[in-house]
Amino acid sequence: MRVLIVDDSRLARMTLRKALPPDLTADVVEAADGDEALRYVEANHIDLMFLDLTMPGRDGYQVLKSLQDSGRMLPTIVVSADIQALAAERVMKLGAIAFVKKTLKPTEITDVLQRAGLR
Amino acid sequence: MDAEKLDALQELVNMGMGAAGAALAQALGTFVELVVPGVDFTDRRSVASLLDTGAWAKQDVEAVRQPFFGAFTGETLMIFDEQVHAQLVDLPGCLVTSGDKPTTAEQHELLLDLSNVVVGACVNGIAEPLNETVSFGAPTRLGDRAEVRAYLSREAVAWHEGLIVNVDFRLEARSFRSRVLIFLPEPSIHRIDHAVTKLLDGLAAS
């Protein structure tokens, strides 16, 4: 399974990578901003994307919208520090399959993946 | 501090902002996103010139200062341009008390609250993941550029390095910028540096 992690912070990407269940970590790639993410998705097949919301430039919402508009939607789990209910709502409307709060010790990744039917 | 540690610090602050954004959204009655496009260290000389260049030079500024103590001790200064009141004035959350137009006192109170929330998020964002706590003193307002300048150039100021955190407020149909300066004496900077290093090492190992 090829996984794409999108976040402008290296610490966040590292943290998430560490939290992934071992069998998923075989093929993990990273993107540091929204544009890079879109370019990658266009050129490669991605099975699952973890997407940060608050990035400078093209943010998470815009990435989702862009994928939705171009018909290239793929399974996306949004990982964000923003905990507003409105944010979760918006993100689900834009086609994300789950919304996870960002933390330094992410233990619920496996749960989320199970609930999303990816395990 | 090297680029990797600055990046880590930025992410810590960003995470701290998540809950702050939610609280402000409730207070203002609108969708609020707080984005931290960058953090950096600065020295005393550069801070004064901050106010005189680019966008900050064209309008008057308003600022809120707030002391903190505990695991880290220091003082913060949050700078807004004078347009900020215009941006906030017709938001639903601002009409809580008067119902018509907010009074000057109410506008000031909102700015102090806003600053308190953001600064608390910044400083606690750094302290909490490092298992530390910080207490705060009351925020106070510096009404114009002259006051801010006077505050920054007092000889008795005992700091040499400070942390700058740029904070973008993205509201529903508008946005505005502010800058948070966190002045820290050297022992506190060392403490943060040390703690961030530990954090990164912990992640790298395994």
Place this chain on the structure above:
Amino acid sequence: MASQPAEAQPVATDELSSALLARLVEQVNVGILTVAADGTVLQWNRFLHAHTGVAPQDVVGSNLYERFAELPRAWLEQKLHRVFLLKNFAFTSWRQRPYLFRIHNHRPLTGSGEPMRQDCTFIPLVQDGEVKAVSIVIVDATDTYESQTRLNETLATLAAQSERDGLTGIYNRRKLEQTLEAEVQRATRYRTNLSVVMFDIDHFKRINDTHGHLIGDEAIRHVAKRALGILRVTDFVARYGGEEFVAILPGEDVAHAAIAAERLRSGVAKAFSATADLTLSLTISLGVTGLREDTNGAKGLLSEADQALYASKKAGRDRVTVFTAAEMTS
């Protein structure tokens, strides 16, 4: 690097038992009130009892808003909610919100009859990562309020007596009018010359609109400075209005005053640095007049200079016009 301090824990040794700490809370000269998330009052100290007349047994266990109907409920609920949510301090200051609890006449001897001014701190009491309750610490800030009020009154009196313009440091309009009266009397008595030059910045509104009012202020400051530098020491320069100035030239006849005005015009027309990255060019228009037998005193001089200034504007700005009775009546 020095070792890090241990996480601070509240100390309760045999010497300082929790009973003594409770005594401190009672005796301290600030109000301390603790509430739960649903608004139930958990604690109410002696300061609050003494100042509100409400005893702990009548409020602890009750809902704060039901017990004190005059509290601004919506605002206070939101304020407290934020503390519970963010686990962070919150504050109010008497400068924005005079008080939380309306407490009157609390100082029989020195009180001014006004309600107590209050600074409040909202402190989250955290246990196991959750905010169990919030304590509100209420500090009497009435002394500060009264000092500030007296200070403001003194400053207002000083400003009223002041002779100087705050922005430029040169004399203000009040001082100008007083001085011109005196000069007219002197010139009349001793039969000496006296001239007046009135000038203002061309297209000032445009400068403000294009560059902002801070740059506008710089322009005004610049003109004042140049005027001081170009005119004689014995001349008197004042800021008459927003971007308007008046100079009094004692001992000068109109012809010489016109020459001085022209020096002023060309001296100001040179470009200057408004800020580190902005160079501005501005011009001024001027009106000149001199005291004659038939001049209507100081008021007449100002009126004539104003008319001459207006003529300069109409003729295209950036020039000097000398008042002559014949030309001006139209």
